Amino acid sequence: MKKIRVNLEKKSYYIYVGYPLEKIGTKIIDRNIGNKVVILSDENVYPIYGKTVKQSIEKTDKIVQEIIVSPGEKEKNFKTVIDIIKDLVNFNINRDDLILNLGGGVISDIGGFVASIYMRGIKYVNVPTTLLAQVDASIGGKTGINMEEGKNLVGTFYQPYFVYIDFNTLSSLPYSEIKQGISEIIKYGVIKNKKIFEKLEKTDLEQIKNEYEFLISECVKIKVEVIEKDEREEKGLREILNFGHTLGHGIEISDIKNFSHGDAVCLGMIGESYISYKIGLGEKEIYQRIKELGKKFKLLSYFDKIECEKIIKFLQHDKKIKKGKLRFVLPKRIGKVKVGVELDENEVLKILKEIKKNEKN
Ligand SMILES: NC(=O)c1ccc[n+]([C@@H]2O[C@H](COP(=O)([O-])OP(=O)(O)OC[C@H]3O[C@@H](n4cnc5c(N)ncnc54)[C@H](O)[C@@H]3O)[C@@H](O)[C@H]2O)c1
Numbered sequence: 270m271k272k273i274r275v276n277l278e279k280k281s282y283y284i285y286v287g288y289p290l291e292k293i294g295t296k297i298i299d300r301n302i303g304n305k306v307v308i309l310s311d312e313n314v315y316p317i318y319g320k321t322v323k324q325s326i327e328k329t330d331k332i333v334q335e336i337i338v339s340p341g342e343k344e345k346n347f348k349t350v351i352d353i354i355k356d357l358v359n360f361n362i363n364r365d366d367l368i369l370n371l372g373g374g375v376i377s378d379i380g381g382f383v384a385s386i387y388m389r390g391i392k393y394v395n396v397p398t399t400l401l402a403q404v405d406a407s408i409g410g411k412t413g414i415n416m417e418e419g420k421n422l423v424g425t426f427y428q429p430y431f432v433y434i435d436f437n438t439l440s441s442l443p444y445s446e447i448k449q450g451i452s453e454i455i456k457y458g459v460i461k462n463k464k465i466f467e468k469l470e471k472t473d474l475e476q477i478k479n480e481y482e483f484l485i486s487e488c489v490k491i492k493v494e495v496i497e498k499d500e501r502e503e504k505g506l507r508e509i510l511n512f513g514h515t516l517g518h519g520i521e522i523s524d525i526k527n528f529s530h531g532d533a534v535c536l537g538m539i540g541e542s543y544i545s546y547k548i549g550l551g552e553k554e555i556y557q558r559i560k561e562l563g564k565k566f567k568l569l570s571y572f573d574k575i576e577c578e579k580i581i582k583f584l585q586h587d588k589k590i591k592k593g594k595l596r597f598v599l600p601k602r603i604g605k606v607k608v609g610v611e612l613d614e615n616e617v618l619k620i621l622k623e624i625k626k627n628e629k630n
């Protein structure tokens with residue numbers, strides 16, 4: 270169990286890492302919240318963990334209500350937000366009360382957004398139940414929903430009251446979802462902490478659950494450190510978290526087969542570390558080691574299905590290419606990156622094609 274503080278002056282809060290769900294009520298009483306708690310969850314998560322959370326909170330004499338939405342990214346829209354707000358009104362929820370987001374990143378993004386606008390802002394707690402949400406989405410106070418015009422197009426910066434992480438919730442998560450989190454954990458290792466990376470290298474896929482405590486708490490610490498320095502992405506310091514995500518984003522949006530975010534980011538990290546090698550910034554070994562990790566954890570690690578021209582075209586369209594230049598976070602070695610490296614789109618295209626060609630040999 271680790272209690273990690275996020276220092277943001279009046280908005281400071283704790284992230285409880287490795288705490289049991291059965292005890293969550295004790296944290297709510299500690300903090301003297303209004304007499305109602307609304308659990309926001311989805312149809313996959315609530316039947317497994319809802320009762321435990323509800324009973325724990327009810328022990329504190331609070332009234333617990335539930336709002337359960339369908340699972341999945343498609344729920345991250347204005348209609349869901351409005352439906353939730355109507356339920357809050359019906360439940361008579363006021364500004365002292367609390368929303369508790371129990372689920373993955375979709376739930377914390379929607380619930381955090383609702384909490385930030387309902388009555389001009391009410392308290393919320395994140396209880397992330399996916400590996401991706403435990404190391405990334407539930408931390409940092411970014412909330413958002415999608416529009417047809419763009420993913421996460423509408424949102425706010427609004428910090429939670431606390432975050433409560435129980436690794437045991439990951440036992441019911443399918444591996445296809447676990448690996449979404451592993452991709453981000455690889456990223457944290459490369460940008461800031463080689464111990465994370467080496468731990469992944471030493472751990473078999475079947476053993477990964479034994480390392481959750483170390484991996485999750487170390488990743489949380491990195492994200493917290495970045496957020497404390499640049500909460501609202503105004504100083505460019507949060508850019509470091511984009512390693513693998515420039516190319517990854519291009520791969521994700523240009524692909525018709527719908528690569529998952531984790532797969533796209535893994536390919537993005539492989540591509541970007543190769544770029545780093547080609548421009549003389551990092552050793553080729555970094556590229557090889559990331560590729561090996563990707564393979565071991567069943568993430569996509571081959572460029573064979575990638576259409577390089579298409580990625581560049583989509584990135585241009587998405588305004589990620591400005592004046593023919595793309596901006597990257599590139600590794601110098603495992604644990605250290607260079608931020609804001611600008612490269613010509615044609616140079617990038619040439620390097621991507623080279624990766625593909627190498628794979629054929
Ligand atoms: N706000 C941020 O800073 C931030 C950062 C990264 C990602 N995100 C957002 O997070 C979302 C992705 O989050 P995600 O990967 O957690 O997806 P998700 O919330 O859709 O969860 C994935 C699936 O797993 C199910 N699930 C969740 N927990 C489970 C459990 N313990 N056992 C069994 N099934 C479970 C869910 O019902 C869902 O079907 C995206 O919308 C992304 O934009 C936000």
Ligand SMILES: [Zn+2]
Pocket residue numbers: 453514530534
């Ligand atoms: Zn990501």
